[in-house]
Amino acid sequence: MSTGQMTITFALVAAATAATRFLPYVLFPEGRKVPAVVMYLGKVLGPAVFGMLVVYCLRNVDMASPSHGIPELIACLVTVALYVWKRNMVLPMAGGTLCYMILLHTVF
């Protein structure tokens, strides 16, 4: 690609990405009444999307790989257990990640 072509590609990608961010706010500006179905979606999409993002983060786990996804499974369980035990946000993140790194470097 020439520099000009790169600039065009970059500009279009940036514009398309920004469009995904601004579209909901353009469609439903402040002051205009938001339809009930959109309000409902706004409430239930949050929890659903986090389920999706967890799966998204783990999308490359391969059961057929040498580790069979066991380090990921253990680290997830540790994260959940720490949360249920301490009801705290930061500790499970630190604990789960540390556990995962140790597993990768020592066992798997």
Next chain:
Amino acid sequence: MNEQNIKGKSRRKAARALVSCFPLTIPVMAGYIFLGVTYGLLMRTAGFPFWLPTLTAAVIYTGSMEFLMVEILASSFHPLSAMATAFMVGARHLFYGLAMLQKYGNTGWKKFYLIYTTSDETFAVNYGADVPEGVDRRWFYFWVSLLDQMYWVGGATLGAFFGRFLTFDMEGLDFVMTAMFIVILLAQWEKDGTRLEGCLRDHVPEITGLGASFLCRLLFGPDDFLIPSMVLILALLLIFRKPIAMRREEVQR
């Protein structure tokens, strides 16, 4: 004198919001700097100039799309397909936007910036946060957005300049993102009710999100499952709108 008072007051308001939100952004810092450095390094290895990672990180500011940009810019000129890819990769922002319509409402000049810097992690922190009493929510959201973007751009810049000198093994640090989403999902689960009886019916949105994406991941593979997942989630939530909405009202009562 009076004017100075007002200035000092609003400065204190901003400072208090910064202090109260910073701890929540620490996991994002770890994840973003790690991924950002990787991105900066990758761009340099592909032969692009040192300033390109910083520029793309700041302007596009969508990690997955930026990683794709390395390949797109290195291949032949297909601007429209690049644009379509960007729209699909960013499609989840539409979800975040709908979920944040109310929270980002009435935020004045900050609103444009809040929308422009919507990302998985910033949405996660701002959507999940209970802004403490006495803290200005507009400043709170603003600082989270700004800090997160600084971590990402800073990471990409570091990677572009110093990536080749990295010698210690950081493998596995990216799990911090996964852990963050798990914790937020659990917190959300608690918010939607903690009783055991009828527990599955209280958490239809969470279960739909997990189940539909898992199913689509099995069916479509790791690279193409996000769009089908979103379509399926949207369809299921709309089909079962009546029972879900009724149940939620019951729980909140």
